Amino acid sequence: MKVAVVGATGYTGAELIRLLSMHPEVTGLFLFSRGEEVEVEKHFLGLGFAGKVKPLEELSGFNPDFAFLALPHGESGRYAQELIRRGVRVIDLSADFRLPLEVYDKWYGPHPAPELLEIAVYGLTEYFSEKIKTARLIANPGCxxxxxxxxxxxxxxxxxxxxxxxxxxxxxxxxxxxxxxxxxxxxxxxxxxxxxxxxxxxxxxxxxxxxxxxxxxxxxxxxxxxxxxxxxxxxxxxxxxxxxxxxxxxxxxxxxxxxxxxxxxxxxxxxxxxxxxxxxxxxxxxxxxxxxxxxxxxxxxxxxxxGKGAAGQAVQNMNLMAGLDETCGLKNTGIYF
Missing domain, CATH: 3.30.360.10 (Dihydrodipicolinate Reductase; domain 2)
Known part of the structure; x- marks a missing residue:
């Protein structure tokens, strides 16, 4: 699977990179960010994609199988529109698709893509797994x-x-x-x-x-x-x-x-x-x-x-969407010491 992480230099983006780089079914990992490429290269030195972070503008010409949006609310929804239109399945880690329109507008301001709310599936995997399997757009829950x-x-x-x-x-x-x-x-x-x-x-x-x-x-x-x-x-x-x-x-x-x-x-x-x-x-x-x-x-x-509050659950949702076992790439224990 070809997978894009959009917003690769934040904490959630970095955790997505860590998990996806170890995922046995991810054959291509592509990173997009506003900047801070040097930081990503430093943190993931030795991996094949290190130093290959692309500006967000180049996302428009790229069609991965899945795209993880680790962007701020309001911005994430705008990128989701274009990706969904091109047939890319999207897992959004912002708040843009978690709430009904009137509730979102009250807490976050005007919605960037209200027309997508009707197709968004809330990604609390243990409760909505059947809907997640066929979803085009996942609203990954807040932590x-x-x-x-x-x-x-x-x-x-x-x-x-x-x-x-x-x-x-x-x-x-x-x-x-x-x-x-x-x-x-x-x-x-x-x-x-x-x-x-x-x-x-x-x-x-x-x-x-x-x-x-x-x-x-x-x-x-x-x-x-x-x-x-x-x-x-x-x-x-x-x-x-x-x-x-x-x-x-x-x-x-x-x-x-x-x-x-x-x-x-x-x-x-x-x-x-x-x-x-x-x-x-x-x-x-x-x-x-x-x-x-x-x-x-x-x-x-x-x-x-x-993990379960962001990137881990997002990868769990991708697994279900791809027809994989939900634990694929996620079978690790806590770093206790």
Whole structure:
């Protein structure tokens, strides 16, 4: 397969390059970027494509089998239009095709390609795999929504949840992107730990609620993200109110049954809890289910924000679209030490 990474010099683009360069079915990997070619060559020295990053303008004359768009929202949609028109299957890692038009316009501004929304398939692989297989355009989920939905949907789809869901999540700095910002400078992040987007201001909130309410109506999410002084990883602690009393043993059975044939979702046994180091560099999600004495359910989840939260899930979706096993090129364990 010939594959293009458009936006190759960001954190997500670099992770896509790392994964695709090891993929056994990718026979040609082509990189496009606004610039910073030297950085890509330095990071991937020794690979056949090093130093061959092309400007975005040259994408118009290239027809790969798949194109990964690792561009900012608003820009990604414009490139998707042209690629889809030429018959290229697109996996978009921006927010451009994740939300209904009116919701997108409220949170991100005018949509760059609203006519493509009707063909876009949300790429939460464990829940939409059949649609993904035949899709022309995949809206790869955001990192926080991926962790949240994997942790919550097994109970939501059984109509076991009610009221407000509290989602407390922590992310490494790469989740903020590679562009230079004061708040992500080493001097601001090191030995520091802080919340941001408090009070329903984070753009991933509508994505969480939109897909949650596809499975269970009337639920509301209070989402508070935090920035942790580490490079990559997400750890979420999610508090859930049940509609009826269910034992902890039965709750675990629900999760085990839901994900028994999902190779990247690991339901931890009693006494074990997720941690980010265990998923570092992988497409895995670790989930633990617990219950406090008052009856509230506490689900904890860990993913790599650049793995299952971005590039890993994107490659998983490409595998399904290409008729491959979804684990192809992704069977690695966490870099624990």
């Amino acid at each position: 926080y929504p991926t962790a949240f939905l994997l942790a919550v949907l097994p109970l939501a789809e059984k109509d076991l949840l009610q009221g407000v869901i509290i989602s407390d999540m922590k992310s490494g700095v790469t989740g903020a992107g590679r562009a230079a910002k004061r708040e992500t400078l080493f001097g601001e992040v090191a030995e520091n730990f802080r919340p941001y987007g408090v009070g329903g201001k984070h753009r991933h909130l509508p994505e969480m609620e939109n897909f949650l309410n596809m499975f269970a109506k009337g639920l509301r999410v209070i989402f508070t993200p935090h920035l942790v002084p580490m490079k990559r990883g997400i750890l979420g602690t999610i508090y859930l109110n049940l509609t009826t009393d269910v034992s902890l043993e039965e709750l675990r059975k629900i999760y085990l049954a839901k994900y028994q044939d999902k190779p990247f979702i690991k339901i931890l046994p009693d006494g074990q809890l997720p941690e980010t180091r265990a998923v570092y560099g992988t497409n895995n999600a670790l989930i633990a289910v617990n219950k406090e004495p008052g009856g509230m359910v506490i689900v904890t989840v860990a993913i790599d924000n650049l």
